[in-house]
Amino acid sequence: MDYLRELESKRVHDSFDETMKKVGRCVCVPGPIIVGAGPSGLAVAACLKEKGVPCVIIERANCIASLWKLKTYNRLHLHLPKKYCELPFMPFPAKFPTYPTKEQFVEYLEDYVKKFDLEPQFNQTVESANYDHSLGLWRVKTVGVKEFRYSRWLVVATGENSEAVVPEIEGINEFEGPVVHTSSYKSGETFSGKKVLVVGCGNSGMEICLDLCNNNAQPSIVVRDTLHILPREMLGRSTFGVSMWLLKLFPICLVDRILLFISWFILGDTSRIGLDRPNIGPLQLKCTSGKTPVLDVGTLAKIKTGEIKVRPGVKRTTCRTVEFTDGSAEEYDAIVLATGYRSNVPSWLKDKEMFSEEDGLPRRSFPHGWKGEYGLYAVGFTKRGLLGSSMDAKRIAQDIEQSWKAEVKPFTAFTRTPAPAS
Numbered sequence: 262m263d264y265l266r267e268l269e270s271k272r273v274h275d276s277f278d279e280t281m282k283k284v285g286r287c288v289c290v291p292g293p294i295i296v297g298a299g300p301s302g303l304a305v306a307a308c309l310k311e312k313g314v315p316c317v318i319i320e321r322a323n324c325i326a327s328l329w330k331l332k333t334y335n336r337l338h339l340h341l342p343k344k345y346c347e348l349p350f351m352p353f354p355a356k357f358p359t360y361p362t363k364e365q366f367v368e369y370l371e372d373y374v375k376k377f378d379l380e381p382q383f384n385q386t387v388e389s390a391n392y393d394h395s396l397g398l399w400r401v402k403t404v405g406v407k408e409f410r411y412s413r414w415l416v417v418a419t420g421e422n423s424e425a426v427v428p429e430i431e432g433i434n435e436f437e438g439p440v441v442h443t444s445s446y447k448s449g450e451t452f453s454g455k456k457v458l459v460v461g462c463g464n465s466g467m468e469i470c471l472d473l474c475n476n477n478a479q480p481s482i483v484v485r486d487t488l489h490i491l492p493r494e495m496l497g498r499s500t501f502g503v504s505m506w507l508l509k510l511f512p513i514c515l516v517d518r519i520l521l522f523i524s525w526f527i528l529g530d531t532s533r534i535g536l537d538r539p540n541i542g543p544l545q546l547k548c549t550s551g552k553t554p555v556l557d558v559g560t561l562a563k564i565k566t567g568e569i570k571v572r573p574g575v576k577r578t579t580c581r582t583v584e585f586t587d588g589s590a591e592e593y594d595a596i597v598l599a600t601g602y603r604s605n606v607p608s609w610l611k612d613k614e615m616f617s618e619e620d621g622l623p624r625r626s627f628p629h630g631w632k633g634e635y636g637l638y639a640v641g642f643t644k645r646g647l648l649g650s651s652m653d654a655k656r657i658a659q660d661i662e663q664s665w666k667a668e669v670k671p672f673t674a675f676t677r678t679p680a681p682a683s
């Protein structure tokens with residue numbers, strides 16, 4: 262391939278050799294480098310494999326799907342039905358329930374890796390990746406390894422959830438009980454008999470409250486803002502499925518009205534229990550701000566019975582007491598921060614064009630965010646879950662295949678010995 266030959270001649274002739282003496286080895290990867298072995302990175306690798314394009318997957322953890330294996334609570338199930346969560350070329354087993362458990366999802370991903378014979382390189386954190394304009398290659402460096410890896414293509418698959426968001430709360434260091442982020446929360450058993458404040462009311466915060474309740478804890482949930490809660494199922498089908506179906510027939514504002522009407526019918530008026538809805542509908546809100554509606558799995562019923570209390574924003578904490586923005590105060594034994602995650606891309610990707618430094622997400626909105634300049638790609642940053650990852654993965658593999666063929670074909674034609682004439 263041209264770039265391998267070029268790299269070799271550079272190595273011999275210019276200051277590149279000097280750099281290598283200081284830094285260490287240089288390895289040319291004969292295909293894309295994928296950073297991250299979560300569902301998105303694995304999906305791209307599988308799509309490439311199907312097209313005969315080799316790749317290298319670099320993963321900071323010691324396993325695939327580290328978010329699911331190491332950073333999620335025990336009772337987690339897929340929030341969406343399995344048919345909307347499958348990766349390319351492999352459906353979920355028919356024996357799995359509609360909403361597989363996290364163990365089942367991990368099992369599915371392990372099988373995916375086996376099926377496509379993927380071999381991620383574990384325990385390697387990418388600390389920098391930058392485009393070398395003189396070589397026309399991406400240069401990737403991992404922590405503690407004296408080696409640069411070079412490739413024509415770089416696929417960013419480190420996810421929207423790579424770092425926990427921990428908000429600054431006045432006095433939180435003085436709080437005497439445990440303060441844990443959802444990434445280290447496993448089960449409500451640990452909090453049995455305790456008063457727990459859950460800060461954040463997304464899907465995780467809501468479900469953790471339910472888990473705490475089911476384990477005889479007394480949870481309160483902080484709801485600072487308006488939010489949309491929808492039943493997980495409506496009209497005998499998943500709410501997600503119903504939305505997708507309705508969107509084929511009606512404009513989004515009408516679909517929102519239909520969803521809200523059915524939700525009101527099933528869940529009642531949520532503002533009566535302190536959960537005001539935003540002015541714009543759930544799907545429009547998702548499109549404009551990326552804010553996902555909460556799919557209720559039973560938490561609302563516990564809020565209605567008063568087993569889970571709703572609290573306004575936190576102003577400050579002291580030894581055991583939490584003061585709220587409405588002036589009220591209450592004592593708690595523990596705090597769970599369900600305050601979400603963010604992308605870590607700006608910390609290691611030196612190219613500032615494709616990803617915003619503010620939120621670490623592609624600057625171009627869906628569906629255009631998957632492709633950048635010079636062979637740079639993003640998978641899993643659409644705020645559309647695993648469905649979005651699968652869509653990205655297919656597009657990326659197709660795009661890379663084209664340039665791969667253009668570069669490999671002339672090279673193989675050049676090296677192949679012609680078959681003897683019969």
Ligand SMILES: Cc1cc2nc3c(=O)[nH]c(=O)nc-3n(C[C@H](O)[C@H](O)[C@H](O)COP(=O)(O)OP(=O)(O)OC[C@H]3O[C@@H](n4cnc5c(N)ncnc54)[C@H](O)[C@@H]3O)c2cc1C
Nearest residue numbers: 297299300301321327339340341386387419420641646647
């Ligand atoms: C609790 C929870 C439930 C969810 N449920 C659903 C659902 O039901 N359906 C759905 O469609 N979506 C769901 N999502 C959203 C999304 O689909 C998942 O977050 C999914 O795991 C995203 O896959 P990913 O590969 O893009 O990112 P991740 O799973 O986060 O994988 C990224 C990988 O990159 C690695 N990495 C990060 N930085 C580096 C680095 N510098 N060097 C090397 N490796 C690095 C990480 O260790 C990680 O293994 C859920 C998300 C959460 C948090």
